[in-house]
Amino acid sequence: MIDYAITSVTGWVMMVLLIAIIAYPFLLRAGFLGPIQPFLPRMRLHAWLVYSLGIALLIHIWFSMSSELALIVNTLGLYLATIAMFLVGAQILLGRTLSWPKLAQRRIVQRSHFWVMVGLVILILGHIVLDSAMLQVVR
DSSP, rough: HHHHHHHHHHHHHHHHHHHHHHHHHHHHTTTSSSOOHHHHHHHHHHHHHHHHEEEEEEEEHHHHHSSTTTSSSSHHHHHHHHHHHHHHHHHHHHHHTTTTTTTTHHHHHHHHHHHHHHHHHHHHHHHHHHHHHHHHOOO
């Protein structure tokens, strides 16, 4: 029962973090969070939110896969989550690359970072729809 509670709490924490992580750069660029310059140092909060999400992801994976929860979820949802997990790693690498001030191919890396984020959101939403206990009761 504790595994289910930890999995559920970390899932919700990751959803809140994901929304904050996605919204922060756009709010920053739009000027809602203060002056735009210097942009890169102001992205540190974004990076720390990502690392927090990574820790929550590891806890979520550990407790969900080490219990019988892994046996009762939808297999496709589990595959979507697995692909998303690897994309999170790629997204972190792209983000770390974007933190280099003199990056020559910044536009290309930014576009890749954006589209990987879109893919992550689609995969995560698929995982939630297929594997969320709350949505299982509704169906």
